[in-house]
Amino acid sequence: MSTFILHIPPLRERREEIPYVLTQMSQQLALTHELEPVHFSPQMIAACVAYHWPGNLRELGNFVKRYLVIRDEPASLADLESKIPGYYQPVPERNSMVTATTSPDLKSMVRGLKDQAEMQAIRDTLAETKWNRRIAATRLNISYKALLYKIRQYNLSAPAQS
Structure with a gap:
């Protein structure tokens, strides 16, 4: 209704x-x-x-x-x-011209920085939630399966408990 x-x-x-x-x-x-x-x-x-x-x-x-x-x-x-x-x-200034040969390096640098930032965000959120992956996935606004995939992708593991 x-x-x-x-x-x-x-x-x-x-x-x-x-x-x-x-x-x-x-x-x-x-x-x-x-x-x-x-x-x-x-x-x-x-x-x-x-x-x-x-x-x-x-x-x-x-x-x-x-x-x-x-x-x-x-x-x-x-x-x-x-x-x-x-x-x-905008047309780049003369001093900031980048050759085509440096483009793949720049792209990989940006991808690397993105991956580092993503891994750090996941690591921090998992630490905040004491490795409760469901809550961490919710806080990160991603699915539980996506979080599990990212944990494997970045080879993250819970700290050893004493």
Whole structure:
């Protein structure tokens, strides 16, 4: 039985709210995960407003969570801008030109940093929950099976109890 039917338009139809939502999510997630909130540059806000957020608030929240953990604005911005069709890409300055031969190294560096941040977040959450994997999975907002996979992937093990 439905007493009230609410129509809440998707985030892409409420773009003017995105800067406020970014700030609120950053503060709330930082408090939850005991981190310093991040501040979004005008360029980052513009990219967030330009993106269509098909996953709505959940996708935006995951983006903010990743940004809180990684704290690498250029990488986060590049990732977001790559998803926006026709988004303006500024021409790099002469001094910052990167050759095509260094691209795979940069990509692997970013992947390595992401993996390190993910492993540390999982390790910290497992420690906080005394290795209760179900609670840890809930806090990390991933499925229990995904957490088990990540524990095996990163070869994590519970500390020996005495």
